[in-house]
Amino acid sequence: MNHKLVGMFIDKLESFTISDYYGLNSLGMTCYLNSVLQVFFMTDGFREAVNRCCCQDPTTIDLFLGRLFSGLQKNVAQTHDVTKRLGITDVYEQRDSAEYFEKILCLNSPEAAQMLKGELKHQNTCLTCQERNHSTGFFWILPLAVEELADQTCSVEKALRAFFKGEKACGDNKIYCKCCDSKQEAEIGCEIKQRPEVLTLLLKRFRFDDKQRCYTKLRCSVDVPHILHIESCKYVLYALLNHFGDLKGGHYTAHVKSYENKWWYHFNDDVVKRVDPPPSEPGAEGLRSCFAYLLMYQKC
Template identity: 55%
Template structure:
């Protein structure tokens, strides 16, 4: 249901050449999308390309989403690609250091609360809040030639056409001495406003179960008729309300969408 991504795959040179030895997965995705328009589709080709040998072992959906994009041609994957700037400012001399990097997904930490609804919009704001480091966490300043307190802040320098947010639903349980999943509900807004950009929600990936086992479903808005559908393996049905108990990854499209030349 990401129309620009599917259209870009159709134009992929690797798909036209049909190279079986290519690390690029464009041809496998293109074939999968073609099959899905006609019938139930098998994923054997794409899973083999991703190096998955045991399909019964749980994999992290967000991890393999990133892996797929890393193995997809640049023209297609750039739709999900954004750029972040990590700015560190010395609190003594005010020297600033900038470091830029690209991202596919922005990770949002979910608070450890079983009774409070997690707010995605507030989580996104917290990701970009100014952070101050001191004490043992001081950062070396080349101008001062010693460690100093510092301000740290992330900022988006390039907004992606599709903004992907990962809700990190886990915390360390000191009684059990292991990581456990957080099962709180989530408030997922229909619209996100970021600086001069407006994003509209169009897909939610849900995970039911624990960190070691469970089941994935997806709720996706059709670009053809605006209707939301729940995708549960081979079963698809229309839905009126979103399931907000177990969202793991949410997808927002830039509105209005970018017009390709």
């Protein structure tokens, strides 16, 4: 046996891209949409829910997603029916994937979108008369503030604590109090009333710069834990949407852990590659990323 030849053959085999999933072929710069469609396709239970619901109400986007998903199970798929349904006319314009993430969920049947839907309870307490006011509202995404810190790394856990921690509304931000019949200083805060099956977090990397009169991007690295504890609930990371470059000319891709075979994959438009070693796994310290933009956690 020619050992050198066998060695070369093994090297060649190992260098092949092994993938069990297909990419999305689309015109223009719709990577912001492709990465969202792939994370939905790879979300446990969502594909099935879309298939169950797509015949019930033809006005929802479920029918289009269902067709796309069944195409993706066999081959590289095209997105033009979905782009059309979403009203995207200029496929060369770069858009925000978080905006399209929410847009799709709003166009889904309530049953299909239910697993990604949570509810927040907002509370404010008037600091003059101590009267409390509540309101509730649903959410698809929790937006977390990130900051470029000179001496420490941002972390999702810290940003989440800051999100739920009460803050004082004063000055121009005073809140109208019914009892006092005037704007008063208040303590405002919120808590999760209903925890979603899939919790999606947004790292607010784009912010309006008053001096430059345009949106700028925060490129800081953020510590993303593999497991998140929210009250008594445990959430496990299974998908990350990454953003590279700047707002106008950037690129989106997605890292997703397959619920079918437990491998991580990198979805980059029409190219899908298995990722080894995985970007995040149980027991490890989590990952640090300056590209992570949307994070998705599955409830255990």
